[in-house]
Amino acid sequence: MHFRASEIAAAVNGRLVGDDVEISGVGIDSRSVQAGQLFVPIVAARDGHEFVPSAQAAGAAAYLSSEGSLPHVGLPAITVTDTAAALADLGGAARDRLPDRVVGVTGSVGKTSTKDLLAGALATTFRTTASERSFNNELGLPLTLANAAADTEAVVVEMGARGIGHIDLLCSIARPTVGVITRVEGVHLELFGDIDAVARAKGELVESLPVDGLAVLNADDERVAAMADRTDAGVLTFGLGSSADVRASGVALDDQLRASFRLHSPWGDADIALGARGEHQVPNALAAITAAAWFGVPVERLADGLRGASLSGLRMDLTTSAAGVLVLNDAYNANPTSMAAALRSLATLDAGRRVAVLGTMGELGAGSAAAHQSVAEQARELGIEVIAVDAPDYGESARHVPDVDSAVAACADLAAGDAVLIKASRAAALERVAHALLA
Numbered sequence: 429m430h431f432r433a434s435e436i437a438a439a440v441n442g443r444l445v446g447d448d449v450e451i452s453g454v455g456i457d458s459r460s461v462q463a464g465q466l467f468v469p470i471v472a473a474r475d476g477h478e479f480v481p482s483a484q485a486a487g488a489a490a491y492l493s494s495e496g497s498l499p500h501v502g503l504p505a506i507t508v509t510d511t512a513a514a515l516a517d518l519g520g521a522a523r524d525r526l527p528d529r530v531v532g533v534t535g536s537v538g539k540t541s542t543k544d545l546l547a548g549a550l551a552t553t554f555r556t557t558a559s560e561r562s563f564n565n566e567l568g569l570p571l572t573l574a575n576a577a578a579d580t581e582a583v584v585v586e587m588g589a590r591g592i593g594h595i596d597l598l599c600s601i602a603r604p605t606v607g608v609i610t611r612v613e614g615v616h617l618e619l620f621g622d623i624d625a626v627a628r629a630k631g632e633l634v635e636s637l638p639v640d641g642l643a644v645l646n647a648d649d650e651r652v653a654a655m656a657d658r659t660d661a662g663v664l665t666f667g668l669g670s671s672a673d674v675r676a677s678g679v680a681l682d683d684q685l686r687a688s689f690r691l692h693s694p695w696g697d698a699d700i701a702l703g704a705r706g707e708h709q710v711p712n713a714l715a716a717i718t719a720a721a722w723f724g725v726p727v728e729r730l731a732d733g734l735r736g737a738s739l740s741g742l743r744m745d746l747t748t749s750a751a752g753v754l755v756l757n758d759a760y761n762a763n764p765t766s767m768a769a770a771l772r773s774l775a776t777l778d779a780g781r782r783v784a785v786l787g788t789m790g791e792l793g794a795g796s797a798a799a800h801q802s803v804a805e806q807a808r809e810l811g812i813e814v815i816a817v818d819a820p821d822y823g824e825s826a827r828h829v830p831d832v833d834s835a836v837a838a839c840a841d842l843a844a845g846d847a848v849l850i851k852a853s854r855a856a857a858l859e860r861v862a863h864a865l866l867a
Contacts, residue, residue: 429453429522429576433490436466437506439521440514442492446504449489454518454574456567463487466506468515469494470567476511512567519570519601526573528605529554529582531719534595534633535610535652536626537765538712539564540740541704542610543586546716548737552729553720554581561740562760564588569598582723589629590619599636606722607633607661608644608715612651615763617793627651637661644718646711647672664694664722666714674718676700676710684746685756685773691717696727703735705744707776708769742859744773749866752844754779757862758851762789764799768806770851775810779847782812785835785861786826787852788819797821812849815839817858832857836864 431451437444455461456468458479467483469476469491477497484491490504492511508514523530529550533543540562547558557576559568564586572585587598612627620626630652634643639660646652647667656663666674676689685705691698691714702713717730725733742760749755754777758770767789774782784807792799800821807814807825814826817835822828829835839848839861848865852858 429525429574429578431466431521433504433506436490436518436521440492440506440508440517442506442508442514444504444506445493446490449504451489454515454571455483455488456515456571458482458486461486461488464489467491468511470512470515515570515574516566516597516601519573522570522573522576523601523603525578526576526583527581529723530602530604531582531584531606531608532587532599532602532604532633532636533584533608533610533715534587534589534630535608535646536613536615536630537763538610538708539586539588540760541709541743542608542712542715543584544739545702545704545709545713545734545737546608546719547584549716549720549725549730549733550582550584550723552733553725554723555579556582556584558584559586562586562588566594566597566601570601573602587633589632590616592620592625592629593632595629595632596636599633604633604636605638605641606644606719607637607641607659608719609633609646609652609655610712610715611646611649611765613763613765614792614795615765616791617795618791621793623651627655631655631658634659634661642719642722644715644722646715648711664718666718667711672714674714674721676714679707679710681707681776683778685744685776687713691727691730693717693721693727695721698727698731700731701735703737704739705746706769706773708766708773709744744770745862747862747866751842753842753865754847755862755865756847756849757859758849759857759859759862761854762787762851763792763853764789764803767803767851770849771803771807771810771812774812774847774849777847779845781842781846782810782848783815783839783842783846784812784849784851785815785817785839785858786819786822786849787817787856787858788821790853790855817852817856817861819852832860832864835861839865
């Protein structure tokens, strides 16, 4: 999106120092800033103002500067009290230029995949902008809006929450007209305390919707279904049960774990085949179908969009190594629900031996040890061997190794026709195991 520097200064209540240059887009990482963009230095563990010269060398047209920071000669600056708050204000100004096809997606699990599937469905009919990867917080969301193309017709923004009020803040910036809630699960309990607090936080999305908007709710999750009472917007439900407005029947997986099903919806029925892997992607696809069809995407186009949707990386990526081992890389993140889904997917693969290389599931609070032991028990029941990487809570049934190199060594005896799953919370960065096996 294009702005004059003076327009940005007005939008963020700042003061322009230097030329009133034209700006195209926004970046917060000096390593990836593109020519013509506004660089927004974030003050966190390191002061982002240190990287203004690097952003300037990369071609940044101007930068935001917290009051009192040293100026950089030759680069226009917009001085503000707080650069992160100014970025949020700029996201709001960008939202003013966008049409009212804005979808917010949240939930304890599945929100990134749902966002990706919905973007694929909408793109068959509208010029669509969607959050990159998991840009779902108070920095990533305004970046998505500010970097939307000027001719954008539909926007999908992912919304994460690490406490009560977080989604309410994001909604004040993005002002969604449709809100999608995938599931409510016991994740981030160290931060929320209990699952009911998670539900209160996620429900802030539907509370923000306008009366002529739409809440898209999971009929199979009682906490999500109950959110119908928290909104003045219209409500449509999705799920596998017969009570859902948009539902699936005849779900099947092919030998690459790609799901297909028969869609039943108010807009008609259709056969749907997903490019996304895993049976757990079916509810995510139903949520995407509901939002896209409500905006007017024809059912026949939905099938094409969902089949070709590009999913964010490290999510159910299935590759065969040079040794003939199936490597299922789902290492982006993990919680008990997504871990169970990944194990079921691994068990479905036609493989001689099935191994799960698992790391810690983070932020589970007091129930963390029990949750890890439950996952280990699920794996045992499915006939899956567990290699636990620096994660003692998986218990005695797992084979324990201290680090990534040891995990790779433990997989050395896998042979052609065997299958291995790699999964953990983001901090573990276990995708390194997959990369080593595929090297």
